[in-house]
Amino acid sequence: MINVRNLKKSYQISDDRYQVLNDINLDVSKGEFVSIMGPSGSGKSTLLNILGGLDTPDSGEVLINNINIDSLNDKKKTLFRRENIGFIFQNYQLLHNMTVEENISMPMHADKINKNIIEKQVKDIIDAVGLKGKEKNFPSQLSGGQQQRVSIARALIMNPVLILADEPTGNLDRKTGTEVLKLLSNLHRNNHLTILMVTHDIYAASYSDRIILLKDGHVEMDVKHEKEGENVDLITNILEKLNS
Amino acid sequence: MLISLRISLRNLIRKKYRTLFTLLAMVIGIASMFAVISTVETAKKMTEDRLKLYLGNADYSILSTNGTFSEVYLDKIFHTEGVDHALGLMHRRSQVELKEERSKLQSRLRITGLSSLDSNMLHFNVLKGNLNEEGIIIPKETAELWKVNIGDTVMIHFPSGKKNIKIIAIVQNTPLLEGPNDWQEADNKIWRAAASLSLVQKWYMEEHRIDEVRIKYDQNFQASHITNEIEKELLEKDLYLQKVILDEKQTNQLDDLYFMLYAVGGLAMLISAFILYNTLYVNVMERRNEIAIMKTIGYTTQQIKQLFLSEVLILSVLGIVIGIPIGSILSKFLQQSLFSSFQENLTFQMQYAYTLPTVVTLGILIPLIAALLPLKFASKVDIISNLKNTPKESKSNPKWRLAIGLVLLVGAFLPNGIGIICIFIAIFFLAPYITQLLLNILTHLKLLGYEGKVAVNNSKRTLNRSASMSLILAFVICLGLLVSSIFSSIEKNIDKDLSKSFGGNIQLSFEAPLSDIKMESIKKAINGYGEFNLYPEKIVGWERNNEPRQFTIISADTNWYKKYPLFYKDEQSNSSILNQLEKENNIVLGEYAFREWGGKIGENITVFDNNKKYQFKVIGKVTTTQHSGYTAFVSKKIFDQNFKVIKPTKGLINVRDPEEEQQFKNSLVDKFSNEISDIQSIKEEAKKQQDTLSGIKPLFNILIIIAILVAGIGILNSLVISILDRLREIGVMRAVAFTNYQIHKMIIIEGVIIGIIGVFIGIVLGLVTSYLNAQTISDSQIDFVLPIDTLIMSVFSGIFISILAAFMPAYKATKIKLIDSLKQE
Numbered sequence A: 001m002i003n004v005r006n007l008k009k010s011y012q013i014s015d016d017r018y019q020v021l022n023d024i025n026l027d028v029s030k031g032e033f034v035s036i037m038g039p040s041g042s043g044k045s046t047l048l049n050i051l052g053g054l055d056t057p058d059s060g061e062v063l064i065n066n067i068n069i070d071s072l073n074d075k076k077k078t079l080f081r082r083e084n085i086g087f088i089f090q091n092y093q094l095l096h097n098m099t100v101e102e103n104i105s106m107p108m109h110a111d112k113i114n115k116n117i118i119e120k121q122v123k124d125i126i127d128a129v130g131l132k133g134k135e136k137n138f139p140s141q142l143s144g145g146q147q148q149r150v151s152i153a154r155a156l157i158m159n160p161v162l163i164l165a166d167e168p169t170g171n172l173d174r175k176t177g178t179e180v181l182k183l184l185s186n187l188h189r190n191n192h193l194t195i196l197m198v199t200h201d202i203y204a205a206s207y208s209d210r211i212i213l214l215k216d217g218h219v220e221m222d223v224k225h226e227k228e229g230e231n232v233d234l235i236t237n238i239l240e241k242l243n244s
Numbered sequence B: 001m002l003i004s005l006r007i008s009l010r011n012l013i014r015k016k017y018r019t020l021f022t023l024l025a026m027v028i029g030i031a032s033m034f035a036v037i038s039t040v041e042t043a044k045k046m047t048e049d050r051l052k053l054y055l056g057n058a059d060y061s062i063l064s065t066n067g068t069f070s071e072v073y074l075d076k077i078f079h080t081e082g083v084d085h086a087l088g089l090m091h092r093r094s095q096v097e098l099k100e101e102r103s104k105l106q107s108r109l110r111i112t113g114l115s116s117l118d119s120n121m122l123h124f125n126v127l128k129g130n131l132n133e134e135g136i137i138i139p140k141e142t143a144e145l146w147k148v149n150i151g152d153t154v155m156i157h158f159p160s161g162k163k164n165i166k167i168i169a170i171v172q173n174t175p176l177l178e179g180p181n182d183w184q185e186a187d188n189k190i191w192r193a194a195a196s197l198s199l200v201q202k203w204y205m206e207e208h209r210i211d212e213v214r215i216k217y218d219q220n221f222q223a224s225h226i227t228n229e230i231e232k233e234l235l236e237k238d239l240y241l242q243k244v245i246l247d248e249k250q251t252n253q254l255d256d257l258y259f260m261l262y263a264v265g266g267l268a269m270l271i272s273a274f275i276l277y278n279t280l281y282v283n284v285m286e287r288r289n290e291i292a293i294m295k296t297i298g299y300t301t302q303q304i305k306q307l308f309l310s311e312v313l314i315l316s317v318l319g320i321v322i323g324i325p326i327g328s329i330l331s332k333f334l335q336q337s338l339f340s341s342f343q344e345n346l347t348f349q350m351q352y353a354y355t356l357p358t359v360v361t362l363g364i365l366i367p368l369i370a371a372l373l374p375l376k377f378a379s380k381v382d383i384i385s386n387l388k389n390t391p392k393e394s395k396s397n398p399k400w401r402l403a404i405g406l407v408l409l410v411g412a413f414l415p416n417g418i419g420i421i422c423i424f425i426a427i428f429f430l431a432p433y434i435t436q437l438l439l440n441i442l443t444h445l446k447l448l449g450y451e452g453k454v455a456v457n458n459s460k461r462t463l464n465r466s467a468s469m470s471l472i473l474a475f476v477i478c479l480g481l482l483v484s485s486i487f488s489s490i491e492k493n494i495d496k497d498l499s500k501s502f503g504g505n506i507q508l509s510f511e512a513p514l515s516d517i518k519m520e521s522i523k524k525a526i527n528g529y530g531e532f533n534l535y536p537e538k539i540v541g542w543e544r545n546n547e548p549r550q551f552t553i554i555s556a557d558t559n560w561y562k563k564y565p566l567f568y569k570d571e572q573s574n575s576s577i578l579n580q581l582e583k584e585n586n587i588v589l590g591e592y593a594f595r596e597w598g599g600k601i602g603e604n605i606t607v608f609d610n611n612k613k614y615q616f617k618v619i620g621k622v623t624t625t626q627h628s629g630y631t632a633f634v635s636k637k638i639f640d641q642n643f644k645v646i647k648p649t650k651g652l653i654n655v656r657d658p659e660e661e662q663q664f665k666n667s668l669v670d671k672f673s674n675e676i677s678d679i680q681s682i683k684e685e686a687k688k689q690q691d692t693l694s695g696i697k698p699l700f701n702i703l704i705i706i707a708i709l710v711a712g713i714g715i716l717n718s719l720v721i722s723i724l725d726r727l728r729e730i731g732v733m734r735a736v737a738f739t740n741y742q743i744h745k746m747i748i749i750e751g752v753i754i755g756i757i758g759v760f761i762g763i764v765l766g767l768v769t770s771y772l773n774a775q776t777i778s779d780s781q782i783d784f785v786l787p788i789d790t791l792i793m794s795v796f797s798g799i800f801i802s803i804l805a806a807f808m809p810a811y812k813a814t815k816i817k818l819i820d821s822l823k824q825e
């Protein structure tokens, strides 16, 4: 599903080049729920953005469903993203002047999908993320958790094969965070979605079935665990070691 | 102040595109304001100068009711106490024969004999040659067309026979010698030359006779005293003294034109002020956080205001420094087309003495006023809400705005110009509501797809900004429609109006009052072809606010006027006016004279003829082409009763058979080439008016195009700003689904929406104001004409310019770095 080969990315800061991602190699198969962890500034968001085609690598290869997203032109890249990838952001990134419905249906409208189909699909997804009755609300009239649900619904509306989530629970308290995580994990299980989630939170990571640790621009560690909530202690230990 | 200046400069440079476009708008605003003011100033100054030059800087002139008088008076008057200068003149007509064969019409020459060729009353600027030799003096332009140089000779026809006359000097063009500028023009315009008085007298065998003495008074003496002294000398009964009054209205009635120029220039400045307002507003909004932080660390409101004020000052100073030179180039261009539309090739000196301080003052004042509101926002920034970043709620427009707008709209039914002004102000107040309404309609039409819907939503969000931009475009379109409606109405009615008040189908002027013998021979020549009427005119003085003015009173033969009137009111009024004119001391004023006079029908007007006063009762205001309407008519009887018997200088002819008209005209010119100074058929006059009109039109087209361009920059500026406001949103849209093309489309639609609304309001406003304008001046030749071509043009250019203006912001939006925009909040 995802194949990353020798991925490099650096930024020029005044006179120095700062190597953010240094030779990353990574494979994710279809249906995996992967957490990406690592200290602040380790390049997690950068990696995710490159995977989603929002940013471009310096060198190396990124294949998603065997398509090199970086080789696509701008339009094809957008269409690819529209059809295959759903984004979830830490700060939700909703449009303030659009209602819940309108925010969610935006990608379908961009795709010029038939009105009736859009209507039905939006209704279904709103039910699925538990926002029934809030269709006509504006984002400012929702709680943080509800806003993140809208953002998740928007990511799912086009039936993508891959969800890229950058700290989806970063702005939420434990309780609402848990609800969002459960929602994601259900979607993962029921729809065989592939999810890549950046997080700082070990508790959040425990919902995934694989954890990748980034440090100093490379993959420091890559562990799989089968059951929810397992390995928490193990990962905690590793993280502590990394941070020291 | 210095430090805030430095910070402001850095802010301006950081937002370089925004600064550039704001500056561009200000430069255009200031340049067009400068161009318009200096054009009007120059035109005014020049017409006055020309009049002075033409009248030879004289205070008084002495004329004879018989045409000529003895030269001895020149000497007598010159030696009268208090007379500084006296110049004797004699104008005579002839034909000139050049190497190239030319028609008789094109060979007409007027020679002016001058008692002194180097008097300081009439100064020739000699380019080549010597004034003291024997021969004629001609201006440079004439010499070029005649293909002659000094020393060459031309054959001139005199009563004493043909003579070869030498060109003794070539001088710079001056009103006295102004001739045609090309051969085609020579059909209607006569060549002019000057020579010494004694030579002209000899050529015409009129030794010791003169037509006129022009007198300049010595400043050190009392004018009334000198006048008395001179009148003592004028023992011969047929001589009279006439004050020379500089009344530029006699030759120059450009007030309406000036007004339209000011309107366009003012509009351009208004638009640029609005653009500046927009920019500042966004600068403040963008830096709310910054302002809040500055306040927390101890900046006073005053200091924060100063920061933004320095930005305004930097922009205005730059705008002035760049705008004025561009304006002066533009104004030279405007001036050229203004004068060339009058078929005059004139050298002119641009007048900046008044323009420069005015433009500099306005160029600083207007931006400061535009900055007031944003500055108020800046000082009102609330610390807590901004540091917490609570989303702002868009305020809806207050109810009173709608109320005021609707009340003013009712005022449209008020008479005169007030109705039009009411509508303009009403539209200003109502613009957001109208925009909202049109946006709702656009939403329902669903013409533009999903991107269109989002675009409409965005426009609604920034309703006031979109409305203002549309309004500006609307004003430009309205002005264009109004001007072109006026022009097409005049154009359409030229033939109709002329035939109503041409007094026949040929008009004649004579070089000098006609003697009885001359009149007899003219009668003979015309007899058989049609009817004719010869009549005198009299230049009289009058006063307006103690300022001396003068116009011409025409002696009207009411019997002739019943058939071929020289003025027009309407079918019924015309005959009743003619009946009334027969009665004691009644007068009718031409439209322009009436307006200048400022009184009401039924009131008396006082006119002066030297020291005599006459009271006339104004019984009507009429349309006439005579002296462009700056004239008055009294009946023949009353004219003869009041003024010294003056022999006719004008003639009206109605040729029975229009087929014969041209041939008849030619034969008349042939026979009386020395007497007729001007002859014009109704067809020629119509063509001349048409030409003048088509000469002025491009001038306005240029100005309207400039105004549309500035409106375009305004739209661009407005869109750039709303995109900057929405960087993150556009980033999100791009990230989740939208292609660059779709974003592009959305922003262009936003531009088109502004365009459509602007065009719509503009057309409605333009048609309503054109209609009201025609209603207001119902008695003149302006009526409501639907200028279809301008209408179509406005629709296309309005929408085209908004699409064009949207391209840059759209391009900018698609170039937004996705990850960067997502980081924005």
Ligand SMILES: Nc1ncnc2c1ncn2[C@@H]1O[C@H](COP(=O)(O)OP(=O)(O)OP(=O)(O)O)[C@@H](O)[C@H]1O
Pocket (backbone or CB within 6 Å): A011, A012, A013, A020, A038, A039, A040, A041, A042, A043, A044, A045, A046, A047
């Ligand atoms: N546009 C940019 N220009 C220069 N440097 C950048 C840019 N974007 C990111 N960086 C740098 O790249 C590094 C990685 O950034 P990234 O956002 O990927 O980190 P992260 O792992 O997501 O951190 P966090 O956990 O804090 O979100 C950081 O050191 C950052 O300073």
Ligand SMILES: [Mg+2]
Pocket (backbone or CB within 6 Å): A044, A045, A046, A166
């Ligand atoms: Mg990050």
